[in-house]
Amino acid sequence: MAIFHRMLTVLTALTGLLVSGPAFAGMGQPSPWQLGFQEAATPIMEQINGFHDYVNVIIVAIALFVLALLIYVMVRFNERRNPKASRTSHNTPLEVAWTVLPILILVAIAIPSFRLLFAQYDFPKADVSITATASQWYWTYEYPDEGIRFDSIMVPDDKLKPGQPRLLAVDHEVVVPVGANVVVGLKSNDVIHNWAVPSFGVKLDAVPGRLQQTWFRAEKEGWFYGQCSELCGRNHAFMPIAVRVVSQDEYDAWVSKNKSAAVDTDGKVASAQE
Structure with a gap:
């Protein structure tokens, strides 16, 4: 009876979580009581969500089968009846x-897994190229084709504007056009960092001495947030990532504005994203 009581307690707790808040997060940033992934904004994230749901169906089916088998064995083959x-x-x-059935199940999981892995590393022709360089504890972004460069630093609590999320808002965000293939090159100036934006399905280490690459194609406009996801030191939790997806016209205007901005002696855009 004790084991059934524990199971009932766990189910009650999970039910309480579901009814007390949204089960799934919104798009671009986490939500209170989030249980699922953030809403997908790229084809890769949609594929990740589909693969996640597919594997969960298999897991639940196996768990229910094993539970039914255990109950049957306990009832049919207990000492009193046998x-x-x-x-x-x-x-x-x-x-x-x-022996054969687990092999077939693993193959059924491996095929879509390899398909997803291939899609993540099948780089399309870049419409926009960005280099993100990690430092303790901020990001430096460069648009080599446009000649734009700026640092992106977290906005402290006492300077947050209405609507800006705490620990996620930055002074200068990445701006990209909707529907464009964006290739991001990742580097690090010191230790290992990680560039992760959940709604894009992007998560890749920035390793010192190595240029890594990832890509995304945002199909919805809006603000999308992420954080450094590799423990990188004292201020690891204060190294957010913010990406603003805009229309092509807005992006062209942003590029034009920042191209004409004054450039300091370091070659850095001084008035980027005022």
């Missing part, structure tokens, strides 16, 4: 089944 234990040593069909 005072004389069976001396069966093996069952060839059963042994073949519990």
